[in-house]
């Protein structure tokens with residue numbers, strides 16, 4: 279079956295009691311038992327919920343994994359993956375990730391004895407050098423938020439396998455429509471479902487997808503034990519979102535390319551970071567491991583003053599954190615999504631005060647470009 283068919287049908291049989299085509303929102307905290315321990319597979323809603331199970335089956339199918347577990351946010355999903363490990367274990371992490379991922383690792387999990395090395399995972403030698411005897415996980419984001427650098431998933435999967443460590447890929451920026459890390463050898467995929475998967479900027483959630491039944495059992499245990507579960511309503515919203523993932527991503531992709539090409543031609547723009555551009559340092563890798571280039575673009579304005587003037591002059595595109603919604607969202611990573619990364623580190627990573635990030639929506643692209651153009655002319 280094709281991707282769009284899987285997106286619409288996987289995990290969702292018509293409701294057996296009513297025939298409802300759409301999986302209902304099972305808004306219940308508990309389930310009646312016929313006798314002690316005699317039940318229909320559902321005991322308590324932190325542990326299992328049918329709406330959540332439907333979403334988990336749907337997202338497992340879309341990412342090409344056997345198991346999926348849904349969480350209250352992308353951060354909760356990443357936190358559970360990190361909870362697979364223990365004090366004294368070491369993780370190699372992309373040096374540019376969503377600022378909240380760095381904050382979780384550096385400001386929370388480090389205090390519990392987990393060790394992290396942040397390296398440029400675009401450089402395979404840097405990964406090999408960073409792996410230590412106690413390394414248990416390589417965690418990558420590709421493309422990175424917000425600098426749009428790529429990591430070669432298959433090559434890192436080979437390194438991880440050789441070294442006996444797990445490869446975790448945050449696939450939020452691409453969605454499974456454009457990139458399938460498990461097929462490239464990743465052990466675990468995480469998403470902020472808040473973004474393209476839900477797609478409508480009206481839900482916060484996260485998902486963990488994987489194939490290994492032993493690790494899956496542990497994630498299910500942690501989901502129940504730590505309890506940061508996704509609500510039935512959010513599960514239902516994301517299920518509604520994934521039904522249109524294929525058509526939305528096709529339009530995001532088309533608009534993304536058009537906006538990137540417009541920015542390249544605009545004399546006010548100093549540099550555009552988009553894997554679809556021939557001058558992107560890893561354009562060739564993008565063509566190999568992604569089936570499109572997506573809708574996330576960053577560009578350099580030259581200064582904080584220019585960036586803020588541009589952002590505050592937008593009329594249609596919305597100045598906001600987050601991404602992946604149908605509406606075009608524009609942000610200032612240094613002051614917004616990556617404020618928790620120290621300023622010196624931001625400069626080193628290219629998250630400059632002049633950098634602006636765009637999540638290109640699916641409005642008529644001419645309208646998006648007209649708005650960007652008028653704001654650039656004021657900048």
Ligand code: P1T
Nearest residue numbers: 351352353376450470472483599600615
């Ligand atoms: O916001 P939450 O659902 O908890 O997801 C965290 C997260 C994880 N991974 C990536 C790649 C992300 O981009 C995010 C969240 N990012 C934003 C809010 C943002 O504007 O970049």
